[in-house]
Amino acid sequence: MKASVIANKDFTIAKIDDRVYGAFLEHLGRAVYEGIYEPDHPSADQDGMRGDVAELVRKLNVPVVRYPGGNFVSAYNWEDGIGPREERPTRLDLAWHTSESNAVGIHEFADWCATVGTEMMLAVNLGSRGVDEARNFLEYVNHPGGTYWSDLRIKNGRKEPWNVKMWCLGNEMDGPWQVGHKDAHEYGKLAANTARAMRMFDKSLELIVCGSSNADMPSYPDWERIVLEHTYEHVDHISLHMYFANRDDNTPNYLGLSHKLETYIDTVAATIRQVKSKKKSKRDVYISFDEWNVWYHSNKKDREILDGNSGWPHAPGLLEDIYNFEDVLMVGLILNTFIRRSDVVKIACIAQLVNVIAPIMTEKGGPAWAQTIYYPYYFASVFGRGTALHLATRSPGYETTHAAETPYVDVAGVHDEDEGTLSFFLVNRHPSDSIETEVSLQGFGSGSIIDHQVMTHPDLKAVNTARNQDEVAPKKGEGARIEGDRLTVALPPYSYQMIRVKL
Known part of the structure; x- marks a missing residue:
C-alpha cells in the first residue's frame, strides 16, 4: 500500500501562531493542588510548586496557559485568591461539586508561569458576575x-503589573451546565459591553468571546453568528471546544473524528466571514480552540463526586484519564488539523496540563510522569513552529460515520525558514498494513534527515504508569531516506511519527 505527498516551498497555508500549542489549567480536581502545587513534595520550590512537574512543562515549551477555568470561572470571585493565604476564604465550587481553598490565586499562578516560561491567558467570570x-x-x-x-x-507583593494581553470573556456560556448560562443574545450583549469596558482601559488587549461548547450543541452554529453580530468589532477570537472519545471501542471510527473537527473549524470560519461581510468590517476575527483533548476514560469513575454523593471534597481525583497508545494517534491527528488550519486557528489549549485529562500525571508525594499523549504534543510544540505547508496528499482511505472517505495517511508539514528545517508529522490509521509514503520536496533544494521519531505499540490500550513510565514512548526511526528531492518512509500500521529535514 502506498501514499504520496507533495510539499512545495511556495504552497503555504499561514505562519503558525506559536500559541496554537497552548495549554489550560483549571481549579478542578488535582490540576492545581497536587498538580502544579504541592508544598510538602520533595521537589517543591519556595512557593510550593512541584519542581518535577515544572520541568516536564518546560520541556513542552508551552507558549500560553489559560486560567482559572473552565466551568470553575463562571462562579469564581478572583478576589478570593489574593492577600495572605490564612485570610483567604474557602468556597464551594458548584461546577465540580468540590470545595476551593484559594491557596493558589493570580499571584501564585503568575509566578509559576514565569518559572516554566509561559504567558498567562486569563478568563473573567461572566456567569455569576x-x-x-x-x-x-x-x-x-x-x-x-x-x-x-x-x-x-x-x-x-507584586509591584510591576503583569500586562496580560489575552482575556477570555467567560466560558461555555451556551451550556446549560454553566453557572449563569445565557442565550446567545444575552451573552452577546454582555460580552460586547465587557469588551468595550476592557478596551477603554487598553485598546491593545486580545479578547476571546465564547463560541460553542461543542459541535453537537442545539444552538450551534447560530450561536456563533448571533454572538459575533453583537461582538465582532470588539473581539479578536471566538473560542471553540471539542473533546474526543472512543466509547464504542471502534478504533477506525475514533480516529476518523478529526474529520468532524475539520468540519467544525470550517463551519465557524465560514460564519466569521459571513458576519464580517454583514458588518462590512475590515477586521479579522480568528478561532481560539482553547479546550481540546481526548476525554472519556474517567467518566464513570467521576460520577460519585459530580453527583454530589461525596460531599464537597477539596481537590479530589477528577477527570483523570489514563491515556493509551490509541490516544497518541488521536492527539497527533488533532494537532495536524490545527497546523493545517493555522490560517484561522491562532490559539489552542490542550485541556488540561496536569492530572486532569492531561499529558502529565503526578502521585501525591511521589513521581510525576509523561502520559502517552505527552509525546505528540511535545513534538508539535517544539518542532512545529514556522509556516504550515499546503500539502497535496494522496492516500487510500476508508469509510467512517464521520466521512465517506477518511485517508489512512494523515500528514502535516512545517517549514522553519529561519532554522532551515522541514518537519513532517504523520499518522497511519491502517490497522494492519504498513504504508510506503513518498514526499516530493519541491523548491527546497537538497536536504538530509536530522531526526526521525516513531511511536507504535502492539497493544492499542498500553499505558504509562508511575512504575512503568516508558511503556509507550517514541523510539528512533529507521529506514527513512532522501534521494534527490524525494523523501520516502514506511509508516507501520497504527503509528505516529515525526521526520525532520535539514535543508
Whole structure:
C-alpha cells in the first residue's frame, strides 16, 4: 500500500501562531493542588510548586496557559485568591461539586508561569458576575499603580503589573451546565459591553468571546453568528471546544473524528466571514480552540463526586484519564488539523496540563510522569513552529460515520525558514498494513534527515504508569531516506511519527 505527498516551498497555508500549542489549567480536581502545587513534595520550590512537574512543562515549551477555568470561572470571585493565604476564604465550587481553598490565586499562578516560561491567558467570570468585576480584575493585573486595585496588588507583593494581553470573556456560556448560562443574545450583549469596558482601559488587549461548547450543541452554529453580530468589532477570537472519545471501542471510527473537527473549524470560519461581510468590517476575527483533548476514560469513575454523593471534597481525583497508545494517534491527528488550519486557528489549549485529562500525571508525594499523549504534543510544540505547508496528499482511505472517505495517511508539514528545517508529522490509521509514503520536496533544494521519531505499540490500550513510565514512548526511526528531492518512509500500521529535514 502506498501514499504520496507533495510539499512545495511556495504552497503555504499561514505562519503558525506559536500559541496554537497552548495549554489550560483549571481549579478542578488535582490540576492545581497536587498538580502544579504541592508544598510538602520533595521537589517543591519556595512557593510550593512541584519542581518535577515544572520541568516536564518546560520541556513542552508551552507558549500560553489559560486560567482559572473552565466551568470553575463562571462562579469564581478572583478576589478570593489574593492577600495572605490564612485570610483567604474557602468556597464551594458548584461546577465540580468540590470545595476551593484559594491557596493558589493570580499571584501564585503568575509566578509559576514565569518559572516554566509561559504567558498567562486569563478568563473573567461572566456567569455569576459581569462588567464591573472584569474591569476591576483587569486593573488589578495590568495597571502600574496609584489606584485602589493596582495599589492592592502592590500591597500584596507584586509591584510591576503583569500586562496580560489575552482575556477570555467567560466560558461555555451556551451550556446549560454553566453557572449563569445565557442565550446567545444575552451573552452577546454582555460580552460586547465587557469588551468595550476592557478596551477603554487598553485598546491593545486580545479578547476571546465564547463560541460553542461543542459541535453537537442545539444552538450551534447560530450561536456563533448571533454572538459575533453583537461582538465582532470588539473581539479578536471566538473560542471553540471539542473533546474526543472512543466509547464504542471502534478504533477506525475514533480516529476518523478529526474529520468532524475539520468540519467544525470550517463551519465557524465560514460564519466569521459571513458576519464580517454583514458588518462590512475590515477586521479579522480568528478561532481560539482553547479546550481540546481526548476525554472519556474517567467518566464513570467521576460520577460519585459530580453527583454530589461525596460531599464537597477539596481537590479530589477528577477527570483523570489514563491515556493509551490509541490516544497518541488521536492527539497527533488533532494537532495536524490545527497546523493545517493555522490560517484561522491562532490559539489552542490542550485541556488540561496536569492530572486532569492531561499529558502529565503526578502521585501525591511521589513521581510525576509523561502520559502517552505527552509525546505528540511535545513534538508539535517544539518542532512545529514556522509556516504550515499546503500539502497535496494522496492516500487510500476508508469509510467512517464521520466521512465517506477518511485517508489512512494523515500528514502535516512545517517549514522553519529561519532554522532551515522541514518537519513532517504523520499518522497511519491502517490497522494492519504498513504504508510506503513518498514526499516530493519541491523548491527546497537538497536536504538530509536530522531526526526521525516513531511511536507504535502492539497493544492499542498500553499505558504509562508511575512504575512503568516508558511503556509507550517514541523510539528512533529507521529506514527513512532522501534521494534527490524525494523523501520516502514506511509508516507501520497504527503509528505516529515525526521526520525532520535539514535543508
